[in-house]
Amino acid sequence: MRAIIQQFGPALKSVTLESYIPAPLSPSQIQVKMRYSTINPSDLITISGAYRSRISLPFIPGFEGVGIVHQCNNLDPSFSIGDRVLPIGSAGAWQQYRNIDEQWCFTVPSQLSDEQAATSYINPMTAWLMLSERLIIKKGMTLLINAANSAIGLMLIRMLNHLGVIPIAVVRRDNTQHQFEGCKLQRIININNKDARYSLTEIKDHLGIDAVLDCVGGIEALQLSELLTERGQFINYGLLSGQPIPAQFWLERPDIDFSYFHLRQWIHASEKAVIQHKLNEVMQLVYEGIAETKISARFSLKEIHSALTYVQINKGIKKGKVLLTF
Known part of the structure; x- marks a missing residue:
């Protein structure tokens, strides 16, 4: 059984289930x-359909998951039958048996x-690569994270604490303190609060912000750029606002050390040994x-539409990740 997309659109309408016989393996593939x-x-x-320019129909969704090697077709395979692997690099995880090139499977x-x-790839790898490959960490630095109470935001805070950095958390509503249990923060600021502007200006005047990790984009990115010290670092890794970073951002702060981070680009530009090292x-x-990633619910693949309904109903409620089981 597998989930398949024949036409782009809302997931509940576009995802269908079908029985299938896995194709024969090519010499470079393994079956997971x-x-x-x-x-x-x-x-x-x-x-x-947001990425339809690089996705051909039909396709099997799913960028993250774990499985075991079920079949090999290589004269000198890197894996043996029964090995547990993380298949990455492309969609295709929402199926019981997945044929994938051996170079895109990694040990667990x-x-x-x-x-x-199963949950160790997208958010954890994105967060760790930003901190270890892009961010210039300095002793005593002041760093700001927006959407800080999101799953990846909380993960970034724990990782930064692990590296000796105590960040400032920017959120969009009051009474979020309980969500940061176990996290070390300088302060929490609700950017929608009427006093937020004063708090941010105070931080700028007394501390200065050395770096911003932004996954919102839009006007909020522009607001946060104003807080950065000269040649401060700004890393964008998402557009939760649905809006691009405005051109005014670069006109007002041409000195900023700006970069986008996309996990897919890093993965496809790196050698397998480097990826495995970072995954380790x-x-x-x-x-x-x-x-760690919290799990909010588990559904069998046959229940995919119930799983998608659950995701839709709980959108914006930070309960954890949904797993599909096989």
Whole structure:
């Protein structure tokens, strides 16, 4: 059984289930029997047709999951039947048996549970790569994160604390303190609060912001850029506002050290050994609880429409990730 997209559109309308016989393996492929896959916002965005220029129909959704090697067709395979692997690099995780090129499968340490392994890629890898590959960390630096109470925001805070940085959290509503349990923060600021402007100006005048991690974009990105010290660092990794960063951003702050971060671009530009090394670092952080992901619900693949309904109903409610089981 697999989920398949024949036409782009809302996930509930576009996702259909079908029985299938896996194609014969090419010499470079292995067949992975999936154990768990996740439902991520990136899956739903892809199904909607946002990336139709690089996605051909029909396609199998799912960018994240874990499984075991079920079949090999290589004279000198890197994996053996029964090995647990993380297949990445493209969509295709919402199916029971997945044929994938061996170079896009990565080993999983034995101490991780299947659920931990299945959720160890998109958010944890994005967060850790930004901090270890892009962000210039300095002792005593002041760093600001917006959408800080999102799943990846909380993960970034725990990772920054692990690296000795205590950030400032920017949120969009009051009474979020309980969501940051176990996190070390300088302060929490509700950017929609009437006093937010004063608080941010005070921080700028007394501390200065050395770096911003932004996943909102739009006008909020422009507002936060005003707080940065000269040549401060600004990393954008999402557009939750649905709006691009305005041109005024660069006109007003041409000195900023700005960069976009997209996991897909980094993965496809890196050698396998480098990716495996970073995954090993990330999976250790997952095991230690620093990069853990909360699971809010589990559905079998046959219940995919119930799973998608659950995701839609709970959109914006920070309960955790939804898993598909096989």
